[in-house]
Amino acid sequence: MNPDLMNSDVHERARLMIALFGEERPGPEELSNAERSWLAAHLESCASCREFAENSRETIRLLRAIPITAGERLVSTTQMRVRQRAQELQRQQERFWVVCVCCAAVTLSTLVTTPVLWRGFAWMGEQARLSPPVWEGGFVVFYLMPAVLAGILLLARGTFLTDHNGSYQD
Numbered sequence: 001m002n003p004d005l006m007n008s009d010v011h012e013r014a015r016l017m018i019a020l021f022g023e024e025r026p027g028p029e030e031l032s033n034a035e036r037s038w039l040a041a042h043l044e045s046c047a048s049c050r051e052f053a054e055n056s057r058e059t060i061r062l063l064r065a066i067p068i069t070a071g072e073r074l075v076s077t078t079q080m081r082v083r084q085r086a087q088e089l090q091r092q093q094e095r096f097w098v099v100c101v102c103c104a105a106v107t108l109s110t111l112v113t114t115p116v117l118w119r120g121f122a123w124m125g126e127q128a129r130l131s132p133p134v135w136e137g138g139f140v141v142f143y144l145m146p147a148v149l150a151g152i153l154l155l156a157r158g159t160f161l162t163d164h165n166g167s168y169q170d
């Protein structure tokens with residue numbers, strides 16, 4: 001086998017171990033004793049991997065130092081944004097469901113009540129001896145009333161939500 005490739009495999013293995021686990025941290029879930037002593041022996045004999053280990057230690061130290069000042073604010077603003085977005089989505093979803101349920105209810109009640117209402121108005125028209133255009137007009141007014149009321153209610157609800165939640169106005 002090519003000795004250069006062998007060597008590069010060894011260095012790669014050492015650097016991978018350093019990058020993933022750090023070279024001095026003990027722990028049963030991390031490097032085994034054999035791996036740790038192999039890495040120590042390799043670092044002893046290999047200047048470039050030793051440099052890599054020092055660099056990675058330094059990088060980790062810097063990374064740990066920075067978040068102390070920037071981290072809390074970043075984390076809290078990120079959490080806030082995520083929460084806001086989640087709430088927005090939830091509200092939109094709730095509103096969507098309200099509209100869906102209303103539409104379904106209106107459609108269902110229309111399907112059920114239209115023929116009944118029509119026959120009722122026809123019967124009342126006959127009893128009152130009204131001409132068909134008169135009771136038909138009455139039927140139309142009565143028939144459109146729930147839709148008009150539902151529209152007003154939905155509008156009022158939308159206005160209420162917008163007034164009480166400044167974060168979404170669409």
Ligand SMILES: [Zn+2]
Nearest residue numbers: 011014046049
């Ligand atoms: Zn090496």
